[in-house]
Amino acid sequence: MENYNNQMKVLAEKLRHMILNFLGMNSEEEKKWVSSKNQFGVIQLNYYPCCPEPDRAMGLAPHTDSSFFTIIHQTQTNGLQIFKECLGWVPINPDPNTLVVIIGDILHIMSNARFHCALHRAIVNNTKERYSMAYFYAPPPDYVISPLVFNSDVPCFHALTVKNYINIKAKNFGGALSLITTT
Numbered sequence: 001m002e003n004y005n006n007q008m009k010v011l012a013e014k015l016r017h018m019i020l021n022f023l024g025m026n027s028e029e030e031k032k033w034v035s036s037k038n039q040f041g042v043i044q045l046n047y048y049p050c051c052p053e054p055d056r057a058m059g060l061a062p063h064t065d066s067s068f069f070t071i072i073h074q075t076q077t078n079g080l081q082i083f084k085e086c087l088g089w090v091p092i093n094p095d096p097n098t099l100v101v102i103i104g105d106i107l108h109i110m111s112n113a114r115f116h117c118a119l120h121r122a123i124v125n126n127t128k129e130r131y132s133m134a135y136f137y138a139p140p141p142d143y144v145i146s147p148l149v150f151n152s153d154v155p156c157f158h159a160l161t162v163k164n165y166i167n168i169k170a171k172n173f174g175g176a177l178s179l180i181t182t183t
């Protein structure tokens, strides 16, 4: 598990650097995130037992992750689904050599809604159990998240610390982003 955590940290840091660079963040600003001593990668293990009536139960209810992004490893049982406008719930079926990267609320805010946080859920199966391992990656709690805007773009969200956003999310779930919009 420690090895997996270390490998995820390396991958997450590479991805973070590429994304922030793309969004136009300079290296001085990125250092404020990177130089923090606080731990900011967390692994969550999910177990979904077989369910005799899968249509009447839900493994994990629809939600967006509060993270910057989440890296998911899943066993070979279907269950993860992403909601897409016009298509509805789309299965993200497991592939042995593939990790799934889910955009979280913090990247949604920092990208000024150019990267959309993905509404997702996990359904259950009547013959197979399922495991997944989610690595939530986020800036440290005191880091101030604010939209990185291009040229004359108007920020869609107010700046706030990660800690503040997590508190708002804990009380308002899916309504959290709309509470910090500027319009």
Ligand SMILES: O=C(O)CCC(=O)C(=O)O
Pocket: 044, 046, 060, 065, 072, 074, 079, 080, 120, 121, 122, 131, 132, 134
């Ligand atoms: O089990 C999955 O594939 C999804 C897990 C998930 O969305 C989460 O832990 O936030």
Ligand SMILES: [Fe+2]
Pocket: 063, 064, 065, 070, 120
């Ligand atoms: Fe999730």
